Amino acid sequence: MVDFKIVIPARHASTRLPGKPLLDIAGRPMIYHVCERGLESGASEVVLATDDERIAEAVADLPVKAVMTSPYHHSGTERIREAADIMGWSDETIVVNLQGDEPFIPPDLKRRLARLLAKQDVAEVATLATPIVDRAEIFNPNAVKVVLDRFGHALYFSRAPIPWHRESFAASDAELPPHYPWMRHIGVYAYSVGFLHRYVSWLPSGLEAVESLEQLRILWMGEKILVMPVDKAPEAGVDTEEDLHRVRARFMDAP
Numbered sequence: 001m002v003d004f005k006i007v008i009p010a011r012h013a014s015t016r017l018p019g020k021p022l023l024d025i026a027g028r029p030m031i032y033h034v035c036e037r038g039l040e041s042g043a044s045e046v047v048l049a050t051d052d053e054r055i056a057e058a059v060a061d062l063p064v065k066a067v068m069t070s071p072y073h074h075s076g077t078e079r080i081r082e083a084a085d086i087m088g089w090s091d092e093t094i095v096v097n098l099q100g101d102e103p104f105i106p107p108d109l110k111r112r113l114a115r116l117l118a119k120q121d122v123a124e125v126a127t128l129a130t131p132i133v134d135r136a137e138i139f140n141p142n143a144v145k146v147v148l149d150r151f152g153h154a155l156y157f158s159r160a161p162i163p164w165h166r167e168s169f170a171a172s173d174a175e176l177p178p179h180y181p182w183m184r185h186i187g188v189y190a191y192s193v194g195f196l197h198r199y200v201s202w203l204p205s206g207l208e209a210v211e212s213l214e215q216l217r218i219l220w221m222g223e224k225i226l227v228m229p230v231d232k233a234p235e236a237g238v239d240t241e242e243d244l245h246r247v248r249a250r251f252m253d254a255p
Contacts, residue, residue, distance in 0.1 A: 004114035004190070005093060006043040007083050008034055009069075009076035010100030012052035016240055021055045021100045023244060026251035029058040030238060033103040033251075039063065040107040043096065043114075049083035050100075075214055077189075081196040091194030094118055098188070102237035103247065105188060109230065116228050117190045123153060123224035124195035127215070128186035130233040135176040137184065144185040144213060146227060154225040157185055157213050185215075186233055195223070 010021040010031050017023065021031035031048070038046040039062065048066040050056055051073075056066035067086045073079045080097055089095070094117055096110045109128065117126040129146050137143045141159040149155050156162065161169060165180070176182075191199075198221075205220035207213075218225055238244050 001042075002094065002111075002115045002118045003044050004111075004118075005084075005087075005089065005095050006038040006041060006046045006098050006110060007080045007095050008038055008046070008048045008064075008098045008100050009079040009083075010034075010048060010050045010055050011071070011073075011079070012050075012055060013071075017238070017244065020238060021050070022058060023238070025103070025244075025248055029055075030103060030247075031055055031058055031100050032062070034098060034100055035059045035062050035064045037103060037105060037107060038098050038110075041096070041110040042107070043110070045087070047083050047087060048100075049079045051079075055100075077196065077214065078200050080191075081193075081200050084193045084196060089193050091192060091197070093193045094190055095193060095196070096188070096190045099237060101239065102188075102234075104235040104237065104250075106234060109188065109234065110190075113188065113190045113228055116226060117192075120226065122151075123226040124192040125218060125223065126190045126226040126228060127154075128188050128230055129183040129227050130186060130230050132182040132184050133176070138176070138182055144187075146183050146185045148183065148227055152227055152229075154215075154219065154227050156219065157211070157215055159211055159213070181229075183227075183229065184233065185227075186230070198223075 014020040022029045046064045048064050049069045051071040067083050069079050069082045094114050096114055113126050138161040145162050146157050147155045205217050207216040
């Protein structure tokens with residue numbers, strides 16, 4: 001059994017949905033449901049890293065440790081590193097990042113990702129990807145694509161259709177070519193605490209700025225990201241008002 005921690009970064013400010021962690025879903029704040037999913041994963045500790053006392057108070061009756069972090073972080077990764085420092089975890093500790101707006105990430109995926117990272121010693125970061133079967137998804141810039149090497153490490157992430165199929169992609173109405181595993185990235189990560197300390201010391205890279213993809217900083221610095229393929233992407237979380245209505249309906253339909 002691999003020991004791992006879960007950290008849930010949750011800030012109150014949100015451009016599209018202010019106060020998003022506290023939005024009501026089936027009579028509970030969204031962050032409450034996310035914390036419940038974290039507790040179901042088998043993690044030895046579940047920590048909520050927030051910048052707002054109201055978010056911490058929303059999960060007060062759950063066995064979750066809420067820690068107050070800086071309101072000035074630029075990313076959830078930075079907030080997770082601060083939480084790890086507050087908790088006093090060693091550099092070897094494995095931490096799984098569970099976003100505060102993702103109430104549908106299956107608990108076993110977090111456990112499997114932590115186990116995958118722990119059983120090898122090349123990468124200190126692991127993430128998820130799923131096969132793309134729809135041609136339109138390859139050309140959707142909101143669907144981040146990832147290309148792997150033969151060892152399962154990420155070669156590159158992009159919003160562009162990579163790898164580019166020279167013959168098929170030139171024709172807009174062509175079918176998706178068979179027998180090649182185009183992959184979509186799923187933004188769930190496991191890291192070592194030691195990696196998090198290195199990451200926050202790095203300046204953003206030009207690639208990261210162009211693609212608006214934080215994980216490209218890791219590849220730019222020459223570090224490895226291990227990718228675990230899964231058959232199906234988890235249901236999307238909440239980023240827009242439309243997403244909120246969808247998630248509320250899903251909870252209403254649940255048995």
